[in-house]
Amino acid sequence: MAAGGQQKNEQNVLSFTEVVKGGMTVVDEKLFDAAAVQTVDFTTADHMAGGRALPIYCVDTKEKKVGLSFDAAWGNDDTEQILEILKNHDIHVTFFMTGEWVENYPEDVRAILAAGHDLGNHSENHKNMSQLSDEEKQEEIMKVHTKVKELTGYDMFLFRPPYGDYDNEVIETVKGCGYYPIQWDVDSLDWQNKGLEDILRTVTEHKSLGNGSIILCHNGAEYTAQALNGLINQLEEKGYEIVPVSELIYREHYHINVQGRQISDRETS
Numbered sequence: 001m002a003a004g005g006q007q008k009n010e011q012n013v014l015s016f017t018e019v020v021k022g023g024m025t026v027v028d029e030k031l032f033d034a035a036a037v038q039t040v041d042f043t044t045a046d047h048m049a050g051g052r053a054l055p056i057y058c059v060d061t062k063e064k065k066v067g068l069s070f071d072a073a074w075g076n077d078d079t080e081q082i083l084e085i086l087k088n089h090d091i092h093v094t095f096f097m098t099g100e101w102v103e104n105y106p107e108d109v110r111a112i113l114a115a116g117h118d119l120g121n122h123s124e125n126h127k128n129m130s131q132l133s134d135e136e137k138q139e140e141i142m143k144v145h146t147k148v149k150e151l152t153g154y155d156m157f158l159f160r161p162p163y164g165d166y167d168n169e170v171i172e173t174v175k176g177c178g179y180y181p182i183q184w185d186v187d188s189l190d191w192q193n194k195g196l197e198d199i200l201r202t203v204t205e206h207k208s209l210g211n212g213s214i215i216l217c218h219n220g221a222e223y224t225a226q227a228l229n230g231l232i233n234q235l236e237e238k239g240y241e242i243v244p245v246s247e248l249i250y251r252e253h254y255h256i257n258v259q260g261r262q263i264s265d266r267e268t269s
Helices: 005-015 042-047 079-089 099-104 106-114 134-152 168-176 196-204 224-237
Strands: 018-021 024-027 037-039 065-072 094-097 118-121 214-218 241-243 254-256 261-264
Touching (some): 079 106, 118 134
Parallel strands (some): 065 214
Antiparallel strands (some): 018 024, 254 261
16 A cells, blocks of 8 residues: 555655765665664665665666556455456556455455466555664565465565655665565556546656556555556557566666666666
8 A cells, every 4th residue: 555655755755865975875864863874785786876775666668568556455345346357458467465465365365366467565564664673674574475475375576665665774675585676656646536537647647657667556445446447448548568567677687777767787788
């Protein structure tokens, strides 16, 4: 669930100031306590941009593809309908699930995987990851990982931090757990429950929508399932192929620029 997530993330970006001196990153005390000084690990430079570790917001690609994703932290009233619509369009997407959602709706988890969609990690308890200890961060990631593995046999490798909240330590912990940290550059704002047409307009007229965009939606939002058929149609009318995030991102030989765009080093070398 990312209700309010886009707003919080934008606040983080605006107030996050850092100075790299002698391999150290000093983080703005507005977000972290006075002792929040982190050593930058330059061995993970693929996720570093200007001294800050970044998740993947979007992907640099010449192909007219977008990744469609759903955060699953609320109920499951519309999950069956969403899966049916996706099946009718023969497209696959990514579902980022919390541990509670996995526990409450195990059959939905199995159905999502059986339909060929990505299973993604959205943390165990949907907490602000940057406010947790290193041990707590790992627990938030690995508890739900274990649940999904035991339930389905599937090893998740895509992680979306709740509320879009992260710092350098969160990104490095995510990577250390074997995950790619995933954000979004197009927020449907479906959690605001303003109506079907608002979702369609927000996504299809979004200034960031383009090749390699990652679109954020939620199952459990009031109008998302109702808007989904039209959203798919309008994206396809614009020439976009909708794919799961796992098919959009580069798995190796890449770096991330200051906008969070994942860029292949093979294409630019």
